[in-house]
Amino acid sequence: FRVFACKGVRRVNSAQVFDRWGNKVFDNGTGTGIAPDCNGGTILWDGTQGGNRLNQGVYVYVVEVEFLDNIKLVYRGDIKIIR
Numbered sequence: 001f002r003v004f005a006c007k008g009v010r011r012v013n014s015a016q017v018f019d020r021w022g023n024k025v026f027d028n029g030t031g032t033g034i035a036p037d038c039n040g041g042t043i044l045w046d047g048t049q050g051g052n053r054l055n056q057g058v059y060v061y062v063v064e065v066e067f068l069d070n071i072k073l074v075y076r077g078d079i080k081i082i083r
Helices: none
Strands: 009-018 024-027 057-067 072-081
Touching: none
Parallel strands: none
Antiparallel strands: 009 024, 009 057, 057 072
16 A cells, blocks of 8 residues: 655655454554655555455555645545455
8 A cells, every 4th residue: 555645745644554343453653754755655554464464355544644834634545455
């Protein structure tokens, strides 16, 4: 799972992924944010939890992005793992 944050983005402040029961399976937990990468995308999550591959299914993400003008927006959506 990658985020393509380009011009105007200061950083990706946080990224979390939840399973269909609301359990958190990923949290970037950096606190300092993630630098944007417009070319290849910023890799956030590889479909694992604790080094173990997660089952096929739909997962929900919540990503907070901070822009150069200090506005923060939260993006939500879903990811489907197919193996």
